[in-house]
Amino acid sequence: MKISIDIHVNGEQYPAEVEPRTTLLEFLRGTLHLTGTKEGCGLGDCGTCIVLLDGKPVNSCLVLAVDANGRRVTTIEGLAEDGKLHPVQQSFIDNGAVQCGFCTPAMILTTKALLDKNPDPAEGEIKQALGGILCRCGSYQKILNSVQAVGKGERK
Amino acid sequence: MIRLKAFSYFEPASLKEASEILTQHKGEAYPLAGGTDLLVRMKREAIRPAALVNLKRIRELNGIQSEKDGGMRIGALTTIADIENSTVVHTSHPVLAQAAGVLGAQPLRNLATIGGNIGRASPASDMAPSLMVLQARVATEGASGPGEREIDKVFAGPGSTTLSDGEIMTAFYFPAMAPATGAAYLKMGRRSGGGDCALVGVAALLTLGSGEARAVRIAMSSVGPTPRRANKAEAVILSGTITEERMRDAARVAAEEAAPITDMRCSASYRKEIIKVLTFRALQEANQKAQGGQAT
Ligand SMILES: Cc1cc2nc3c(=O)[nH]c(=O)nc-3n(C[C@H](O)[C@H](O)[C@H](O)COP(=O)(O)OP(=O)(O)OC[C@H]3O[C@@H](n4cnc5c(N)ncnc54)[C@H](O)[C@@H]3O)c2cc1C
Ligand code: FES
Ligand code: FES
Numbered sequence: 369m370k371i372s373i374d375i376h377v378n379g380e381q382y383p384a385e386v387e388p389r390t391t392l393l394e395f396l397r398g399t400l401h402l403t404g405t406k407e408g409c410g411l412g413d414c415g416t417c418i419v420l421l422d423g424k425p426v427n428s429c430l431v432l433a434v435d436a437n438g439r440r441v442t443t444i445e446g447l448a449e450d451g452k453l454h455p456v457q458q459s460f461i462d463n464g465a466v467q468c469g470f471c472t473p474a475m476i477l478t479t480k481a482l483l484d485k486n487p488d489p490a491e492g493e494i495k496q497a498l499g500g501i502l503c504r505c506g507s508y509q510k511i512l513n514s515v516q517a518v519g520k521g522e523r524k
Numbered sequence: 525m526i527r528l529k530a531f532s533y534f535e536p537a538s539l540k541e542a543s544e545i546l547t548q549h550k551g552e553a554y555p556l557a558g559g560t561d562l563l564v565r566m567k568r569e570a571i572r573p574a575a576l577v578n579l580k581r582i583r584e585l586n587g588i589q590s591e592k593d594g595g596m597r598i599g600a601l602t603t604i605a606d607i608e609n610s611t612v613v614h615t616s617h618p619v620l621a622q623a624a625g626v627l628g629a630q631p632l633r634n635l636a637t638i639g640g641n642i643g644r645a646s647p648a649s650d651m652a653p654s655l656m657v658l659q660a661r662v663a664t665e666g667a668s669g670p671g672e673r674e675i676d677k678v679f680a681g682p683g684s685t686t687l688s689d690g691e692i693m694t695a696f697y698f699p700a701m702a703p704a705t706g707a708a709y710l711k712m713g714r715r716s717g718g719g720d721c722a723l724v725g726v727a728a729l730l731t732l733g734s735g736e737a738r739a740v741r742i743a744m745s746s747v748g749p750t751p752r753r754a755n756k757a758e759a760v761i762l763s764g765t766i767t768e769e770r771m772r773d774a775a776r777v778a779a780e781e782a783a784p785i786t787d788m789r790c791s792a793s794y795r796k797e798i799i800k801v802l803t804f805r806a807l808q809e810a811n812q813k814a815q816g817g818q819a820t
Pocket of ligand 2 (some may be wrong): 407410418429
């Protein structure tokens with residue numbers, strides 16, 4: 369059984385036929401070849417598969433593609449505009465927050481969602497927001513610094 | 525990559541239709557809400573549903589509304605994040621927002637629903653204890669029409685509810701909190717800042733009147749096969765004026781009446797210690813909030 373869906377990803381419509389068992393993560397990576405979204409555990413524990421669904425961070429390994437039908441998805445590939453990195457991406461580079469980079473897309477997207485709601489979050493709020501994402505390289509302090517740097521008006 | 529096994533998929537637009545599909549499948553089909561529990565169990569092959577019935581296109585399952593009598597209705601498909609951030613919840617039944625705020629991590633809370641949390645009937649549910657101390661009522665719709673039951677009558681055992689095949693939870697009703705009432709939910713997990721299931725969770729609610737408890741309810745999770753009330757501890761609180769000593773006694777009794785297990789997260793004896801500590805602190809917090817005069 370295949371089902372027709374039409375998902376809006378990074379500003380473009382993607383009509384497709386999917387099996388119901390296809391997760392949003394599999395759809396993004398396997399069908400659209402947007403491999404910036406990572407799969408760690410596949411079970412909701414690690415947070416590396418986070419994308420924005422209608423602007424909110426969610427674990428894409430726990431969402432069925434059919435369930436994202438008609439909704440708006442933002443992945444890490446959708447943040448740069450006209451070849452210019454998003455301020456959060458730039459801040460992660462400037463502050464050395466990236467080691468292997470596996471957690472980075474999720475960290476950056478979750479930070480973007482947080483700052484869109486609250487441009488200058490307190491340290492506790494940042495930790496709450498990013499608490500669901502594991503960084504196996506242990507870059508947490510530099511990630512926190514990067515988020516705070518964007519919060520402190522270094523954002524456009 | 526963990527792949528889900530194939531299943532058929534339905535997206536009914538009405539409750540009646542959803543209930544019919546579920547009934548036809550005789551236990552082989554599951555309602556799909558946030559999917560944060562269901563998809564994990566399917567990936568782990570703990571269950572293998574023939575069909576999933578997505579509830580999300582059914583309008584009436586959404587939303588948080590205050591009722592004329594000071595009570596509140598929360599649709600079963602409301603997300604944990606929406607409960608955590610709702611001004612209605614913060615104003616009328618803030619303990620629910622406190623519990624929602626410690627369930628998993630934020631991205632998970634954007635998916636997870638209250639109906640799914642109760643539908644899972646996990647012994648470690650973070651929402652169940654608060655629903656129990658608030659005496660929530662659960663509205664359902666099924667093959668035999670609409671129904672309603674108390675939250676205490678929903679859990680049958682670990683992972684199992686008293687709902688029949690095709691019976692769907694539609695909403696939770698919370699009676700108004702009495703004046704001079706305070707309530708708190710405290711959870712101990714392995715990770716602070718979210719992500720992990722409770723080692724122990726305790727909700728306490730106190731209504732005060734001239735230094736004594738007019739009403740008290742204590743409910744615990746991760747302490748036995750289902751979330752449960754601590755009736756004996758409640759009796760201790762009702763036996764006289766509220767003092768720190770009486771709250772400590774009640775906490776000790778709560779730990780005695782609980783029957784926690786040893787698992788990969790921690791030992792039963794450690795859980796008993798946490799029950800004691802959390803019950804005392806939850807009672808203290810509820811007491812302080814009750815003295816604040818408002819239902820906070
Ligand atoms: C990483 C991780 C961390 C977690 N941490 C916590 C935690 O800290 N605390 C906690 O309590 N839980 C936790 N959970 C468990 C789970 O996320 C929650 O219980 C959540 O609230 C389930 O809601 P859902 O909408 O995703 O349910 P679903 O997965 O959609 O459904 C769960 C069950 O309920 C049934 N169901 C759903 N809606 C209804 C309805 N309206 N009527 C009848 N049956 C229904 C489904 O058929 C299924 O059997 C965690 C899960 C993960 C993956
Ligand atoms: S891959 Fe989705 S949370 Fe780990
Ligand atoms: S930078 Fe390697 S996992 Fe975070």
